[in-house]
Amino acid sequence: MEKQKYDALVIGAGNGGLIAALRLAKSGKKVLLAERHILPGGFATGFKRGRFYFEASLHELCDLGHEDKHGNLYTLFNELGVYDKLHFVDVPEAFKVINSKTKETYEMPFGIDNFINKMEEYVPGSRKSVTTFFELGAEIQKATRYLNESHGKPDSKVLREKFPNFMRVAVYSVDKVLKAIKMPKKAQEIINTYWSYLGTPTDELGFIHYCIMVYLYVSLKAQVPVERSHEISSIIAKEIEDNGGEIYFGDGVKQILVDKDGVIGAILDSGKEIETKHIISNASPDMVYESLIKDKSLIPEEQLKLSSFRKLSGRGLSIFLGLNKSKEELGLNSYSYFIYDSLNSREAYNHMLDLNNHSQVTVVLNNALPDCSPKGTTILYMTSLYFSEVFDKAINESNYFDLKDEIANKFIDNFEKSTGVKIKDSIEEIEVATPLTYAHYTSTPDGSIYGYYTANLDNMMARLNTMYDEVILKGLRFAGGHAMRSSGYNSSYLSGDLVAKLTLADMKEDR
Ligand SMILES: Cc1cc2nc3c(=O)[nH]c(=O)nc-3n(C[C@H](O)[C@H](O)[C@H](O)COP(=O)(O)OP(=O)(O)OC[C@H]3O[C@@H](n4cnc5c(N)ncnc54)[C@H](O)[C@@H]3O)c2cc1C
Secondary structure, rough: OOEEEEEEEEEEEEEHHHHHHHHHHHHHEEEEEOOOOHHHHOOOOOEEEOOEEEEEOOOOOOOEEEEOEOHHHHHEEEOOOEEEEHHHHHHOOOOOEEOOOOHHHHHHOOOHHHHHHHHHHHHOHHHHHHHHHHHHHHHHHHHHHHHHOOOOOOOHHHHHHHHHHHHHHOOEHHHHHHOOOOOHHHHHHHHHHHHHHHHHOOOOOEEHHHHHHHHHHHHHHOEEEOOOOHHHHHHHHHHHHOOOOOOEEOEEEEEEEEEEOEEEEEEEEEEEEEEEEOEEEEHHHHHHHHHHOOOOOHHHHHHHHHHOOOOOOOOEEEEEEOOOOOOHHOOOOOOOOEEEEEOOOHHHHHHOOOOOOOOEEEEHHOOOOOOOOOOOOOEEEEEEEEOOOHHHHHHOOOOHHHHHHOOOOOOOOHHHHHHHOHHHHHHOOOOOOOOOHHHHHHHHHHHHHOOOEEEEEHHHHHHHHOOOOOOOOOOEEOOOOOOOOOOOOHHHHHHHHHHHHHHHHHHHHHO
């Protein structure tokens, strides 16, 4: 079979792969995007059951905002010519958090002043420290912009003079900094609600990573696309093709070809052979190093060590419900319900090591998109994480479906008990996605949904700062949830762009 020649091959059309391919295509490069599944998006997709069109993953987008006040994702989508083709609405409030044991409940709004005022109502005396938290968020945002612009070579004098507080908190965990700024314990528990979005309890989660996420959500509000995340994925895929890029769906990469000078090509599942010196992989390093590159001696030792040292983030579990009553009839008034056994993130995390886990982040989509389901119905989905292999160990071929039913029942019961809202009798459609489902559709290792666990010194900031000095296999870079910005929609899109730009720079050295 004749070899096809490309400037670059992108493996996988998840968020990171799509943006990387689009940036390369827009830069005039001949790019092939090979996706094993028959649809673009990876996790960023939707599916139909009966009369309901479900979102497969997205609860809320971070770092987008609006034209007048926007984040990095808005700038990226705009620059790549897709923002105007997409339709977003704001999520109505930040979150409702419920302790399922004590039933204590807190509802927090978007908007920094609103958030601070509400916290002061719940926790008198918290105003000063919560204000400091958001001031730190603003400084971290500016500092990270400076770091991005300095391409791994920041001037330490500028960092010290312009971003002294950023430097002061850079190496500490969320808990350490909140304690240092004297935030009352209860306010810490409330502000830490989003911890499960990053999948790391706050005693080892990097403050900078967490603070910037909360700051972006609260200051820019969160958004969701009107036609589920598949809208974003399919518009980006079309834009790639409109700019001369090629996409193969249903044809993955089974081997990356490497010689002593680096990448030389790839072989697809169909047997087609691709010649290229540049590959961006949206598939995880675990998959690439374990099965796509046959001769391990050609992989830099540092990379092998890193991927075996890093542990996977939480394994995903989601329950999607189509309810045959309206949210008003049911009394579902909030968009996101964070329901934990404990508002202490370490304790909640420990419960999530177990099969009895029923902590959940539940979204009532109609509270952002009233017409997302037929009149008189509601779409609700709950997501949880297992921070161990407990699910894999519990299943076998004969108990899989029973186990799914048992687990779904437990999560639904917990939702009903925690919120006082009865939903079970109104279920018209139900679908349960387990770690196996995620592994099956996206090839993510063990069904983990947030890339590699980020903790202590192996945090997002450290990964971003050290990436320029990493010894890589020449011609091979990674985009998406397993890459340097770690997981999340905004992070995976932004990492796709960053890696495409690095690849464009690599290409200049080819000549
Ligand atoms: C239930 C759930 C809820 C979530 N909620 C949010 C949220 O509210 N906000 C948020 O920001 N993030 C959320 N996330 C996380 C977010 O979805 C992910 O971080 C992000 O989508 C990961 O994108 P990625 O670029 O890593 O690609 P992935 O989605 O991991 O896609 C990788 C792609 O590569 C393809 N592939 C793999 N191997 C090969 C191969 N050998 N050849 C060809 N193709 C291959 C796969 O088929 C897949 O399409 C959620 C995730 C889940 C599961």
